[in-house]
Amino acid sequence: MHDLPDPPGGARMRDVARAAGVSAMTVSRALREPSRVSPEVRARVEAAVREVGYVPNRLAGSLSSRRSDVVGLVVPSLENSLFAATVKGISDVLRREGFQLMIADSLYSPEAEEAAIRAFLEQRVAGLILHDTLHTEATVRMIRRAGVPVVENGTVPAEPLDMVVSYSNREAAKAMTRHLARLGYRRVALVTLPSAANARSRDRRDGFLEALAELGRPQDPRLMLEMPSGLVSGAEALARLMEGAEPPDAIFFAGDVLAAGAVLECQRRGWAVPGKVAIAAFDNVDLLAQLNPPVTTLRLPRHEIGTRSARMLLDRLAGRQSGPAVLDLGFEIIQRAST
C-alpha cells in the first residue's frame, strides 16, 4: 500500500468542471453517457478533459456506483504456456468489453488460491475465473457471501461453485486410450502429472482406467506412472517404463510436455517411434507437430475456454444470463505418425 501521487498532478472531476464551466455531475455524464448531454457541453467537457489531463478515478467511481470493471483470475501456474492460451482468450474478450484483469497463481495450493481470492474480493472484483476447481471451505464461504459470479475452468467439478467452462479430462483420456487400442496397441501405459493436488490429473487417470475396463483389459500398475512436469521428466518416464520386464507398446503421456521429452529421448536412443514404442500426448502444443515423428495428441480448446469463460461471466454481469451453466467444449484426437 503506497502513496498515490494524485494531488500534485492529478486533476479531479471538479477541475474539469471548472475548466468547462459546468458542474461536476455534468462532466460525469458527459464522460459516461455522452448522449445525455448537449453536444455543445459535451465538446467543452472533452476539451477541458484534454486541457487538464484528466484521468478518471475508478476507485471513487466504483465505490460510489457499486460497480467494478475488474475481473480476477487465478491460474495454477503463470509459467505454464497451456494456461497462457486460456489467459489470452480471457484477456481478449475483457479488453474488448472494457474490463481489466487481475491475475494470481495458486501454485496448485487451495490455501494460496484462498489468499488470492480474498485479495480479489477486497478489491471488489466484478467476477472471478478460477482454473482450479478444488477450493478450501473458507474460499467457498467467501465467494458465496460475496455473491460474485464465478467461472471454473479446470475440469467439470462434481459440485460447481457456479458456472463452468471446460472440457472433460476424463472423457479426453478415455478417448485417447480407446484410440490407441483401436490402432492395435496391446499394452498401453499411462504417465500423468502428480495427482495429489491436481484434479485434472486424477480425471485423466480415471478416464484411462475406464477405457481399460470397457476394453476388458486388466489394470497393470507397472504401466502407470506419475511424473513431475517437464521434458527431462518425460525422458525418464520413458526409460523407466521400457526397462520393465513386459514393456508397453504404447505410452500415453497425459500431461504437459512429457511426450515431447520422451520422443526426444527415443531419438537419442535410436528407438523407432512407433516401431519400438508408440507415443501419444495430451495437448496440442506446436512442438508436437514439429517433432520427428510428429506426435499424436488431443486438441483441447484452451483459447476458447478463455473466451467463453469471459463471455459467460460478462453475460451474467450484464444480466443476460440467469443461473449456473456448464459448458463442455469437447476435444479432438489428432492422429499423427507417432502412433
Add this chain to the structure above:
Amino acid sequence: MHDLPDPPGGARMRDVARAAGVSAMTVSRALREPSRVSPEVRARVEAAVREVGYVPNRLAGSLSSRRSDVVGLVVPSLENSLFAATVKGISDVLRREGFQLMIADSLYSPEAEEAAIRAFLEQRVAGLILHDTLHTEATVRMIRRAGVPVVENGTVPAEPLDMVVSYSNREAAKAMTRHLARLGYRRVALVTLPSAANARSRDRRDGFLEALAELGRPQDPRLMLEMPSGLVSGAEALARLMEGAEPPDAIFFAGDVLAAGAVLECQRRGWAVPGKVAIAAFDNVDLLAQLNPPVTTLRLPRHEIGTRSARMLLDRLAGRQSGPAVLDLGFEIIQRAST
C-alpha cells in the same frame, strides 16, 4: 462496469464495529496496526471480523488513504512463455509483499499499450512495469503527469522513462556473434523477429552488425532474414538461407523458438548439426537443451528481471530508493553441441 453485490452479503466496517462494541476507527486500526490497539480489543475485533465474515473494501480504503497495492504490468504478449518467466518473477515478489497484479498485453502496439496504461492509471495503480520501451507521446505525458513509478524491462532504452531492469539485447547478440566467429564459423547468418515494432529485435540486429564490423567482416544482406515467431518459421528460415548460392556455415536465430524449428528441420533433412550448418539460439528455453543436438544459446535472466523489477518498484514506493536507476543483469553464453 457491473453491479457489486455488496449490500446483501457484504458486511462493512461499522458492522464489525458494532459486533465488537467499538468504533469503526478502532476496527480499522486493529486491522492495519494491531499493535496500536489493546490486546483485548484486538481479540474482540478479530472475533467480530470472523463472525460477520468481513472482507475489507480496498476501493474505499485506497480512495481514502490515497494508497494502492496494485501494480500494473504490460507485456507484449500473454502467450509467449519467455515473458511468462518474467511475469512469474514479478508475481512472486508482489505476493510476498501483499501487492496485487493487473496485467494487460500490448500486442506490440504502442497504442494498445497506451490504452492499457490509461486503464491502469484510472485504477490508480501504485506503479507500472512495462516490457516494451517504445511508448506514444500521450503515454509518456500520462505517466509523467500521474507521477507513478515505472520500471521498463525490454531493453535498455535511450531515454528511460524512469527505472530500467533488463539485459542488453545488443550486447547479447554481439557476444553470440563473436562466439560463433571464435569457433571458426566464417559465414554467420542472422535471423530476427520482425523489427518494425520490436525494439529488442532491432537491438539484436545492431549487436550482430557491430560484431561483424569489429571482426572486419562485411555485411551480407543474403545472410540476414526477418521471420515471424514460431517453430515452422524457423524451419522455413533455415531452408531459405541454405538454398542460397553461398549458404552460411552458422545461423544465429535471435528470437524465440526459431532455432528449435530449424534443428527439427535439419533432422528431417538429415543435415548434420553443426556439420552441415551450426545453429545458435537466443534464449535458454528448456527445449533447446533437450533437442538433438542440444542447442548453443544465451541464458537470459528472465525470472530475475521480474523479481528485480518488482523489488525496485516496491523500494521506490517505500521511499527506500530515490532516483531513476538502470540495472543491467547481463547474460551468459551456453555452448552446446549445435555449434
Add this chain to the structure above:
DNA sequence: TTGTAGGCGTTATCAG
C-alpha cells in the same frame, strides 16, 4: 438538459 444534496466505505486528523 443541468445542477444540488447526500452517501459509497474507509482513513487522516485531532481531541479526549
Add this chain to the structure above:
DNA sequence: CTGATAACGCCTACAA
C-alpha cells in the same frame, strides 16, 4: 488507547 469528524472523488437520486 479510543473515538468523533471530515474528507477521498465520484455517482445515485431527485429537483429545477
